[in-house]
Structures are given as C-alpha cells and as structure tokens.
Amino acid sequence: MTARKEKIVLPLIAVLLGFVLGSLIVVLTGRSPLSMYAAIVKGFSGIDILNGQPINTRYIGEFIIQAMPIILTGLSFAFASRTGLFSIGAEGQLMIGSISATTVALLLQAPRAVHLPLVLLAGVLGGALWGAIPGFLKARYNVHEVVVTIMMNYIALHFNNFVILHIFGSVDRVKTAPFPTSALLKSPFLESITRYSRLNWGFIPVIIALVLFSFIINKTTFGYSLRAVGYNKEAARYAGMKVSRNIVASMAIAGAFAGLAGAVITVGTFNFGRVIQAAEGYGFDGIAVALVGGNEAMGILLAGMLFGGLKAAQPLMQSQGIPREIAGIIQASIVLFVAMKFGIKMVLDKFERKQVPTTEGDRV
Amino acid sequence: MTFELFLQMFPIALMFSAPIILTALGGLFSERSGVVNIALEGIMMVGAFTGATVTVLLENSTPAAAWYGLLAGLLAGVVFSILHAVASINLKADQVISGTALNILASGLTVYLCQIIFHQQRTRAFSNGIQKFSVPGLSKIPVLGRMFFDQVYPTFYIAIAMVLLTWFVVYKTPLGLRMRACGEHPQAAASMGINVMKMRYFGVLVSGALGGLGGAVMVLTADIQYTLVSIHGTGFISLASLVFGKWNPYGVLGAGLFFGFSTALSFYAKDIPFLANLPGEFFYILPYLLTIIALLLFVGKSVGPKAAGEIYDSGKR
Numbered sequence: 001m002t003a004r005k006e007k008i009v010l011p012l013i014a015v016l017l018g019f020v021l022g023s024l025i026v027v028l029t030g031r032s033p034l035s036m037y038a039a040i041v042k043g044f045s046g047i048d049i050l051n052g053q054p055i056n057t058r059y060i061g062e063f064i065i066q067a068m069p070i071i072l073t074g075l076s077f078a079f080a081s082r083t084g085l086f087s088i089g090a091e092g093q094l095m096i097g098s099i100s101a102t103t104v105a106l107l108l109q110a111p112r113a114v115h116l117p118l119v120l121l122a123g124v125l126g127g128a129l130w131g132a133i134p135g136f137l138k139a140r141y142n143v144h145e146v147v148v149t150i151m152m153n154y155i156a157l158h159f160n161n162f163v164i165l166h167i168f169g170s171v172d173r174v175k176t177a178p179f180p181t182s183a184l185l186k187s188p189f190l191e192s193i194t195r196y197s198r199l200n201w202g203f204i205p206v207i208i209a210l211v212l213f214s215f216i217i218n219k220t221t222f223g224y225s226l227r228a229v230g231y232n233k234e235a236a237r238y239a240g241m242k243v244s245r246n247i248v249a250s251m252a253i254a255g256a257f258a259g260l261a262g263a264v265i266t267v268g269t270f271n272f273g274r275v276i277q278a279a280e281g282y283g284f285d286g287i288a289v290a291l292v293g294g295n296e297a298m299g300i301l302l303a304g305m306l307f308g309g310l311k312a313a314q315p316l317m318q319s320q321g322i323p324r325e326i327a328g329i330i331q332a333s334i335v336l337f338v339a340m341k342f343g344i345k346m347v348l349d350k351f352e353r354k355q356v357p358t359t360e361g362d363r364v
Numbered sequence: 365m366t367f368e369l370f371l372q373m374f375p376i377a378l379m380f381s382a383p384i385i386l387t388a389l390g391g392l393f394s395e396r397s398g399v400v401n402i403a404l405e406g407i408m409m410v411g412a413f414t415g416a417t418v419t420v421l422l423e424n425s426t427p428a429a430a431w432y433g434l435l436a437g438l439l440a441g442v443v444f445s446i447l448h449a450v451a452s453i454n455l456k457a458d459q460v461i462s463g464t465a466l467n468i469l470a471s472g473l474t475v476y477l478c479q480i481i482f483h484q485q486r487t488r489a490f491s492n493g494i495q496k497f498s499v500p501g502l503s504k505i506p507v508l509g510r511m512f513f514d515q516v517y518p519t520f521y522i523a524i525a526m527v528l529l530t531w532f533v534v535y536k537t538p539l540g541l542r543m544r545a546c547g548e549h550p551q552a553a554a555s556m557g558i559n560v561m562k563m564r565y566f567g568v569l570v571s572g573a574l575g576g577l578g579g580a581v582m583v584l585t586a587d588i589q590y591t592l593v594s595i596h597g598t599g600f601i602s603l604a605s606l607v608f609g610k611w612n613p614y615g616v617l618g619a620g621l622f623f624g625f626s627t628a629l630s631f632y633a634k635d636i637p638f639l640a641n642l643p644g645e646f647f648y649i650l651p652y653l654l655t656i657i658a659l660l661l662f663v664g665k666s667v668g669p670k671a672a673g674e675i676y677d678s679g680k681r
Contacts, residue, residue, distance in 0.1 A: 029480045088464070137656070137659075143659045143660060146460060147607060147655070147659065148656055150600045150603075151600075151604065151652040151653075151655050152652075152656075154648075155649050159645070159649065161645055162645035165643075166643050278596060284467070287461075288465075288468065291461060323475070323480065326472070328469075329469060331472075332468035332469035333465075333469065335464065336447070336451060336457075339451055339457035339458055339461040340451050340462075342456040343451075344455075
C-alpha cells in the first residue's frame with residue numbers, strides 16, 4: 001500500500017472495527033444493535049428510519065454543536081503532535097479559555113461587534129497561556145509534557161471553579177449571572193432554521209481555525225520548522241532552527257485552539273460561566289479526533305463530525321434502552337484500532353501478498 | 365496545627381495513600397519492563413467498578429464480600445491490561461495512545477455495565493466496605509500507635525507488604541534483573557537470551573493486577589459505591605508518584621504517603637487556624653501543583669527506564 005492510501009484506508013478500517021466491536025458489546029449485553037444504529041442515523045441526519053418520519057433539522061443543529069468543540073480540541077492535539085509533542089492538556093486549556101471568555105463577557109460592556117470578538121480572543125489567549133506553560137517547562141527544563149499537561153488539567157478545573165465561586169460569586173454554586181447578549185454567539189436565524197436547536201455562529205471560528213491550522217502547518221516557514229522539530233529534534237537544531245522556541249510556540253498555539261473551544265462552548269452553547277464538577281472529556285475526544293483524522297485539517301473535520309454525531313446520538317440511544325456510554329466505548333475502540341495500525345497493516349500486507357504475489361516482489 | 369489534629373489525620377492519610385502506592389507500584393513493574401502505562405487511571409476504574417459490583421452482589425451471602433471484591437478488582441485489572449499488552453507489545457502501538465484509548469474505554473465500559481447491571485449510572489451502594497481495625501498490642505504504643513496502628517484500614521498494610529515484595533522481586537531476583545534489562549536496553553537483553561516480549565507481558569499484567577487492586581481498595585475504603593468520578597485522577601497521581609519516587613519502590617512509598625497527606629489536608633484544613641481562610645479549591649490544586657514542582661526539582665536527576673515507551677524492534681542495535 002502506498003503511504004497516501006494507507007492514511008485513508010487504515011483509519012476507515014479502524015472506524016469499521018470500532019463499530020463492529022461496539023455492536024458486539026451491545027449484542028452481548030442483550031440489546032439490539034439495530035436500535036443503536038437507528039439512533040446514530042437520527043443523531044446525524046434527523047431522519048427517523050424506524051418510524052419513517054421526515055427529517056428533523058433540530059438534530060442536525062445539535063450534531064454540529066457537538067462537533068464544534070471537539071474539532072477544535074482535535075486541532076489542538078494535532079498541532080502539538082506535529083511538533084512531536086503529546087499534549088493531553090486540551091481539557092485544561094479549554095477550561096481556562098472558558099473562564100477567560102466568561103471574565104470578558106461579564107466585565108466588559110460594548111456593542112456586539114466589539115464585545116463578541118474580544119470574548120473569543122480572551123478564550124484564545126487564555127488557552128494559549130495555559131498551553132505555553134508546559135511548553136516552556138518542556139523546552140527549558142525537559143519536563144515531560146504528558147505528566148505536566150495532565151496535572152495542569154486538574155489545576156485548571158479547580159481554578160475555574162474557584163473563579164466562578166469566589167470571584168464572580170455564583171449564587172447557586174453552579175453558574176454565574178447570565179452574559180449580556182452582546183457577548184453571545186447565539187443566532188435566532190440559525191435556531192429557527194434548525195427547529196430551535198442550540199446551533200449558533202460558533203461554527204465560523206471553527207472553520208477559520210481549520211483553515212489557519214492547515215495554512216500554518218503546510219504553507220509557512222514557521223510550520224515547516226515545527227514539523228522539522230517533530231521529525232527530528234537534533235537534526236532541526238543542527239539546521240539552525242530554534243527548537244526551544246518552536247516547542248513553546250507549538251504548545252501555545254495548541255492551547256489557543258483549545259481555548260477557543262472553551263469560549264465557543266461558554267458563549268455559544270451556554271450563556272453563563274459554569275462550575276465544572278469533573279473533566280467533561282473534550283480533551284480526550286480531541287485526541288481521538290486528531291488520531292483518527294491523521295493530524296490533518298480535513299481528517300480532523302471528518303473525524304470531529306463522526307464523533308460529534310456519536311455524541312449527539314447518545315440521548316437517543318439512551319431512550320432506545322441502550323446505555324449512552326456505548327458511544328464512548330466505540331470511540332475508544334476506534335482509537336485503540338488506530339493505535340494498532342502497524343498490526344492492521346501487517347494483516348493487510350499479508351492479505352495483499354497472498355492475492356498478488358508477483359507485484360510485491362517487483363516493488364521490493 | 366495542634367498535635368492532636370496531626371494524629372487524627374493519619375488514618376485518613378494512610379487510607380488515601382494505599383491505592384496510590386499500590387497503583388504506582390503497578391506502574392513501576394510496567395515501566396521497568398519498558399512499557400509506559402498511562403492506562404493506570406482506566407485500570408483503576410475497572411478494578412474499582414468490579415470490586416464494588418462483586419461486593420454488592422455477594423454482600424448478603426458472605427461477610428467477607430469486600431475481600432472478594434478486592435480479589436475481583438485485581439483480576440479485572442489483569443484482564444483489562446491484556447489489551448494494553450497486546451496493543452503495545454504485539455501490535456507495536458504507540459504506548460501513550462494505547463493507554464489513552466484504554467482510559468476512555470474504561471470510563472465508557474464501567475458506566476455502561478453499571479446501567480446494564482444496576483439500571484443506573486453507578487453501582488448500587490454497598491453497606492460495608494473494608495473495615496477499619498486496630499492492631500492488638502501495637503495500637504497501645506504512645507503516639508506511634510495512634511499514627512499507624514489504631515483504627516486503620518488493613519489495605520495500608522497490604523500496600524506496605526507490596527512495597528517490600530516489589531523491592532525484593534525487582535532488585536533481588538533474576539526475574540527482576542531480566543525485567544529491568546528489558547526496560548533499559550531490550551536489544552542487549554535479547555542478546556543474552558531473555559525473552560523481551562514475555563518480560564514486558566509480565567510487567568504490564570502485574571501493573572494491571574496492582575492497578576486493579578488499587579482501584580478496588582480506593583472504592584472499598586473511601587467510597588460507598590462506584591461512580592464515574594470515584595477515581596478522579598488518582599491513576600494519574602499514581603503515575604506522578606512513580607516519577608516522583610524515581611521508579612524505586614521506597615520512593616513510591618514516600619511519594620504515595622506525601623499525596624495521601626496532601627489529600628487528607630484538604631479535609632482538615634478548615635480546622636487548622638492559618639489554613640482555614642484559604643478557599644477549598646486551593647487544597648484540591650495542591651497535589652497537582654506539587655507534582656509539577658517536584659518534577660522540576662528532579663530535573664536531570666530523574667532517571668526513568670531508558671527504553672520505556674519505545675516500541676521493541678528486535679532488529680535495532
């Protein structure tokens with residue numbers, strides 16, 4: 001198989017195997033996989049195949065809502081990954097982005113054209129700062145980013161709650177006062193065409209982020225030097241690239257994507273700052289999205305929609321009597337199969353060799 | 365802080381330390397054999413879920429239900445860790461990715477099974493977990509008795525026993541030497557006739573056993589049922605303890621006690637005059653912040669197994 005074909009075929013096989021394994025678990029626990037797939041189809045398209053009802057656009061709106069933040073956290077993981085870093089920090093960066101956006105949304109009074117962009121920018125900067133810290137520790141002191149980013153996630157969680165409870169003085173210990181409408185991504189138009197889903201303008205910053213990601217990585221000298229550090233740190237250093245600076249910058253930009261996700265959730269899906277009880281999984285979803293999407297913008301968009309659709313289908317599964325957690329199980333299985341790509345490749349190569357024994361010899 | 369308060373903190377601190385120490389020792393086996401095990405969190409979840417479930421189901425038929433729960437948690441950890449072993453040893457998966465996948469899988473799978481078995485998002489509450497006890501005689505020793513032997517959970521002693529056993533196995537037996545060799549330089553180990561695959565399987569499965577036990581210990585001493593947040597990052601804290609303890613069983617013991625105490629401190633802070641005014645979140649943040657600081661302090665001196673995380677390629681020199 002060529003490298004290019006591999007990049008497309010292997011994730012598809014992983015997705016397929018993930019669904020097979022998920023269905024198997026559903027069957028083994030005495031539930032019907034058919035109703036699970038009906039729920040998934042409805043979650044994606046709003047089409048109810050079991051009852052043959054027409055499209056309900058509300059589901060499409062909710063599905064896009066679910067896909068938006070995990071596409072951004074996927075971009076976050078992928079960006080760090082391209083520089084050879086394994087960042088588990090998107091979850092925490094997202095929370096810091098969220099609390100930064102909350103701060104600007106509550107404290108600033110301005111017309112929407114000024115207020116909303118500043119709210120989003122605050123999320124981006126907050127996330128970038130939170131991402132830069134493990135980047136700096138890695139570059140300057142060679143502290144492993146995996147452990148540091150995990151710890152930073154928990155610090156971010158409690159810091160977020162501290163700010164909401166003690167600085168903004170949440171009355172009900174759950175949320176802040178509602179934001180002024182000038183800070184919100186809400187759109188009555190989008191809501192009305194999707195039968196009053198929570199769909200909002202948040203998809204525009206997501207699209208901009210996807211384009212920016214692709215542009216920085218593929219079209220700029222900076223992106224090239226980031227990738228060079230990812231391929232071989234020492235060689236990049238020898239070639240005169242600033243390795244330490246690139247590591248910090250890469251982690252900061254990764255943090256910026258995750259911070260934007262936090263802002264999009266805070267002023268899009270919600271209209272208040274929230275106390276968060278435990279990690280909500282956006283970070284791990286992002287890792288799954290990036291791995292399945294092959295760390296490329298197009299792949300991340302598709303994988304984000306896949307997992308977003310699965311998330312949107314969760315309540316529907318639950319109402320069909322299938323525990324909603326099956327979505328997480330399928331997602332984890334897909335990631336596991338993506339991780340096993342060498343194994344899958346070995347099997348495929350064996351298969352290919354059996355079918356066309358002569359060409360294999362030619363290629364070698 | 366009054367001395368009385370300090371003494372009171374001990375049983376709680378030891379209770380929180382036990383699962384951290386056990387799980388971190390599991391990580392030690394895995395990483396010493398050359399496999400990074402970030403799945404410890406997920407393994408703990410599986411162990412905790414299984415431990416709680418078995419305890420609930422056996423409760424009416426045997427008074428030792430919680431002990432069967434511990435055993436079941438241990439076995440479930442082994443079974444779950446087989447996935448990590450197959451993925452990262454046989455199929456040459458990136459160990460961090462495989463571990464991440466297992467963590468997501470564990471949170472999905474355990475709650476899924478709760479819904480199947482108990483028709484809710486959590487297990488049913490068990491009426492008795494592992495019971496506290498006082499060591500006869502020793503608990504009467506002044507001060508020390510109060511600290512280590514009075515009204516403590518037996519799980520802490522299990523953890524101590526495992527520290528000693530781990531030290532013995534890793535440093536005093538041929539098996540331990542071979543395992544460490546696989547974590548430092550697998551190709552060299554292979555050239556001396558050591559089966560690297562087998563050693564790494566051993567390391568990962570032992571980490572599954574200890575992580576599963578750790579998870580079961582945690583839920584059966586500090587909780588009343590298994591929920592999605594029962595483990596809340598303790599697996600990652602254990603991973604940090606391993607780094608903090610420099611991949612050495614006694615270091616792990618020290619680090620585990622340290623994290624146990626910092627958790628206990630958050631419970632007692634309101635009674636300590638100069639800490640009472642700090643917001644509770646400060647104490648939640650403390651263990652994680654201290655971990656980062658500890659990592660910084662050990663920079664350059666922190667010596668993990670050289671080949672941990674590397675895919676074993678028998679052709680590499």
